Amino acid sequence: MSAAFPALRTPFQPPAPVPPEGPIGPLAFLYGLWTNPIGTWSARNFELPVIESDGLLGRLVVVNDPVAIRHVFVDNVANYRKDALQLRILRPGLGNGLLTADGEDWRAQRRALAPLFTPRATAGFLAAMSGAAQWLLERWEPLREGRRIDIAPEMSRVTLDVLERTIFPQGLGRDPQEFARAATQYFDSIGRFHPFDIVGAPAWLPRIGRKTSAGAMSFFGGAVEEIVAARRRWLQDNPQPADAGGSADLLTLLLDARDPQTGLGLGEDEIRANILTFIGAGHETTANALTWSLYLLSQDPDWRAEVEREIDTVLGDGPIGAAELETLVMTRATIDEALRLYPPAPALSREAIGADEFAGCKIRAGSTIIVSPWVLHRHRRLWEAPAVFDPRRFLPGRRETIDRFAYMPFGAGPRICIGMGFAVQEAMVLLASILRRYRFDLAPGHAVTPVQRVTLRPQGGMPMILRRR
Numbered sequence: 146m147s148a149a150f151p152a153l154r155t156p157f158q159p160p161a162p163v164p165p166e167g168p169i170g171p172l173a174f175l176y177g178l179w180t181n182p183i184g185t186w187s188a189r190n191f192e193l194p195v196i197e198s199d200g201l202l203g204r205l206v207v208v209n210d211p212v213a214i215r216h217v218f219v220d221n222v223a224n225y226r227k228d229a230l231q232l233r234i235l236r237p238g239l240g241n242g243l244l245t246a247d248g249e250d251w252r253a254q255r256r257a258l259a260p261l262f263t264p265r266a267t268a269g270f271l272a273a274m275s276g277a278a279q280w281l282l283e284r285w286e287p288l289r290e291g292r293r294i295d296i297a298p299e300m301s302r303v304t305l306d307v308l309e310r311t312i313f314p315q316g317l318g319r320d321p322q323e324f325a326r327a328a329t330q331y332f333d334s335i336g337r338f339h340p341f342d343i344v345g346a347p348a349w350l351p352r353i354g355r356k357t358s359a360g361a362m363s364f365f366g367g368a369v370e371e372i373v374a375a376r377r378r379w380l381q382d383n384p385q386p387a388d389a390g391g392s393a394d395l396l397t398l399l400l401d402a403r404d405p406q407t408g409l410g411l412g413e414d415e416i417r418a419n420i421l422t423f424i425g426a427g428h429e430t431t432a433n434a435l436t437w438s439l440y441l442l443s444q445d446p447d448w449r450a451e452v453e454r455e456i457d458t459v460l461g462d463g464p465i466g467a468a469e470l471e472t473l474v475m476t477r478a479t480i481d482e483a484l485r486l487y488p489p490a491p492a493l494s495r496e497a498i499g500a501d502e503f504a505g506c507k508i509r510a511g512s513t514i515i516v517s518p519w520v521l522h523r524h525r526r527l528w529e530a531p532a533v534f535d536p537r538r539f540l541p542g543r544r545e546t547i548d549r550f551a552y553m554p555f556g557a558g559p560r561i562c563i564g565m566g567f568a569v570q571e572a573m574v575l576l577a578s579i580l581r582r583y584r585f586d587l588a589p590g591h592a593v594t595p596v597q598r599v600t601l602r603p604q605g606g607m608p609m610i611l612r613r614r
């Protein structure tokens with residue numbers, strides 16, 4: 146099937162920090178973690194399967210061997226838990242939701258939340274996603290041809306809109322602009338590596354330099370609490386049919402969620418934490434996937450023309466259906482390649498509970514295992530022309546040859562992203578809807594630099610020139 150597509154004509158190497166040749170000293174490492182962690186990976190990481198070291202973060206084992214990754218994430222997963230540093234960074238903002246829970250608490254939450262993200266439930270969100278896409282296109286309608294717009298906040302706003310429409314379709318009960326601003330400030334203020342977190346300084350020590358806004362934090366947290374309470378009252382007065390799985394909103398599903406083993410529902414704190422988690426884990430990640438996809442397309446006009454042709458052939462003028470999404474293989478390959486080159490979650494980490502052994506290495510209890518999709522997806526042993534934008538590698542017929550544990554934008558094993566199907570469907574609907582009407586070129590003179598905050602973003606946004614098709 147892939148033979149039907151023309152060969153790559155102009156290899157394009159998207160921008161990435163040049164890896165330092167040797168290991169960097171502790172101060173440079175701390176500074177790098179604070180400013181742009183992806184710049185701290187030395188060249189050896191992109192060449193060797195496993196690297197062990199002792200440093201500020203204790204014993205670190207960086208793993209880029211698919212068999213060893215499978216061992217940690219699947220085969221011996223019971224020996225690996227989320228590490229303390231990751232939890233120190235995420236818990237203050239996200240509470241004890243699915244992303245940050247551990248042990249039996251995590252298992253019970255995962256069992257209760259699984260029905261919210263089944264393929265059937267996800268398909269039920271298609272209309273809300275198309276509605277958000279429509280809203281975006283209408284907002285761009287009055288803009289003049291050739292207008293420069295920053296695509297990064299645009300994508301952030303539309304993915305937040307998708308979450309609002311799927312979690313709270315009955316509205317926020319407050320100004321959506323203010324809610325969006327507060328959400329952005331809330332998630333900007335958490336999730337950044339701070340030197341104090343790394344050295345384990347107590348939580349009461351102020352993290353100087355971390356952007357915080359107490360007003361936004363309390364507005365956003367309080368808004369979520371009020372919306373949940375209002376929805377609970379409404380549901381008590383208007384009971385839902387038992388089989389609402391394919392049509393109910395996420396908040397209703399969350400309030401109804403039960404652990405099938407114990408029959409228990411989620412507590413108030415868990416409901417609030419999971420709403421914050423869905424917004425926190427599902428908003429910037431998908432927005433970045435879209436921003437990078439539009440950027441990469443702008444740098445390869447031949448491939449972009451192919452994708453546009455595919456969309457024009459498959460899609461009519463009406464709303465996009467699930468069957469149509471299945472046939473958009475080039476659009477999908479573009480998103481997959483954007484997730485390879487710029488994985489929104491660029492580092493995953495775990496702590497070994499007990500001693501273990503993999504890839505010929507003896508692992509001590511307490512060691513931190515790092516699997517960085519940023520490194521893994523650009524590893525010289527695992528990919529052909531790893532630095533080149535070549536979405537053809539994800540076309541049917543070729544993508545099956547990619548090792549499951551060499552490509553992990555959504556993680557792997559029991560803690561794989563619960564929102565993966567949701568995110569892929571959302572990215573497909575939004576990208577196809579945008580490309581059906583618009584073509585974006587990078588603003589002249591703008592230098593693109595990827596920077597790791599919580600997610601992998603373009604530094605200073607992504608100014609692009611809007612053109613109608």
Ligand code: HEM
Nearest residue numbers: 243244423426427430431489490554555556560562564568
């Ligand atoms: C392109 C978009 C997305 C990417 C790249 C992404 C990536 C990831 C990754 C890598 C993990 C695993 C973290 C680990 O193993 O330490 C994860 C977990 C998670 N994601 Fe996503 N995600 C995306 C979208 C979403 C969406 C849309 C939602 C919800 C609406 C979501 C909710 C979650 C949750 C709740 C977890 C924790 C799962 C658990 O620990 O059981 N994500 N995500």
